[in-house]
Amino acid sequence: MQKEDEIPPGWDYNPAAWGQRIPIVILALAGFCIAGYLSLYQFKMIPSVWEPFFGNGSVTILNSPISRVLPVPDAALGAMGYLLDAVAGVIGGKRRWKTMPWIVLLFGFAVGPLGFVSVMLVIFQPVLFEAWCSLCLTSAFISIVMIGPSMDEVLASLQYLRRVKDSGHSLWRGFWGFENVIKKVR
Amino acid sequence: MFARFATALAGVWLMAAPEFLDYSKKVSDNDQVVGPLLIAFSIIAMAESTRNVRWMNIVLAAWLFLAPWALAYHNIGALINDYATAVLVTVLSLIRLKKRHRFGGGWPGLWRSDAAHQQEAKRNPL
Numbered sequence: 001m002q003k004e005d006e007i008p009p010g011w012d013y014n015p016a017a018w019g020q021r022i023p024i025v026i027l028a029l030a031g032f033c034i035a036g037y038l039s040l041y042q043f044k045m046i047p048s049v050w051e052p053f054f055g056n057g058s059v060t061i062l063n064s065p066i067s068r069v070l071p072v073p074d075a076a077l078g079a080m081g082y083l084l085d086a087v088a089g090v091i092g093g094k095r096r097w098k099t100m101p102w103i104v105l106l107f108g109f110a111v112g113p114l115g116f117v118s119v120m121l122v123i124f125q126p127v128l129f130e131a132w133c134s135l136c137l138t139s140a141f142i143s144i145v146m147i148g149p150s151m152d153e154v155l156a157s158l159q160y161l162r163r164v165k166d167s168g169h170s171l172w173r174g175f176w177g178f179e180n181v182i183k184k185v186r
Numbered sequence: 187m188f189a190r191f192a193t194a195l196a197g198v199w200l201m202a203a204p205e206f207l208d209y210s211k212k213v214s215d216n217d218q219v220v221g222p223l224l225i226a227f228s229i230i231a232m233a234e235s236t237r238n239v240r241w242m243n244i245v246l247a248a249w250l251f252l253a254p255w256a257l258a259y260h261n262i263g264a265l266i267n268d269y270a271t272a273v274l275v276t277v278l279s280l281i282r283l284k285k286r287h288r289f290g291g292g293w294p295g296l297w298r299s300d301a302a303h304q305q306e307a308k309r310n311p312l
Binding site for chain 1: 215223225229231233236239288289290293296299301303304
């Protein structure tokens with residue numbers, strides 16, 4: 001494949017290049033470590049949790065009713081979310097915006113809407129429990145930082161799917177990366 | 187980029203303000219809902235492909251203008267703080283991030299039929 005073939009039409013760089021994706025994957029892994037550590041506390045596998053600024057804040061937040069709304073504690077769900085971000089960030093080659101739109105859109109969904117859930121959790125901390133949890137805030141910050149840099153790749157995939165639709169090919173086949181669509185649509 | 191960074195700091199200030207000013211629960215809740223959203227939208231709008239997310243901050247600023255009436259709070263300190271923040275956020279969010287890259291017509295390219303990505307694909311088919 002030639003170099004210019006990697007760059008989406010009308011773009012001047014490739015949003016699926018490794019240089020674009022690796023930093024996001026590293027952030028996701030950092031988020032995974034923090035959320036994983038917090039979930040160890042929630043699973044009672046470690047007796048206490050590190051809290052440099054807000055005294056008893058982390059203990060309050062990590063034992064709050066909201067954190068147990070689902071069968072699995074929320075930090076563990078966060079850790080799984082980060083793992084999904086990292087895995088979906090790594091899968092596929094440099095042309096995946098075209099060859100695997102499904103993984104790009106899954107990645108975008110995991111980083112975007114799921115990442116934004118962390119903002120809601122940040123709001124709950126003072127509003128519902130009048131406490132702050134430093135590592136929870138750090139984790140939320142990482143989630144938000146990941147969103148912007150991930151969305152260009154999603155845009156490239158969606159534009160490709162728009163061209164698939166315009167050309168009269170099956171959107172479904174384009175989405176799953178069928179060879180005959182990849183070969184016919186720019 | 188500076189404007190987005192400054193808007194995020196305004197969000198941090200709103201989150202922290204109830205610690206320093208004499209606020210009722212209603213007022214501090216409002217600030218602590220708006221603050222994290224300001225931070226989130228500002229950071230997302232730092233990326234070029236999502237730079238227009240900055241408009242969401244203007245929506246939040248508009249809410250800060252309406253909030254004293256909508257929530258009927260009579261705390262003059264909170265009112266001044268919310269209004270000052272709202273003015274600052276509005277001005278900062280009007281500043282556009284410099285364009286460095288081409289994005290095939292961007293998000294509007296998804297609903298237009300002659301966006302840059304479609305034209306380029308027609309000019310240089312496979």
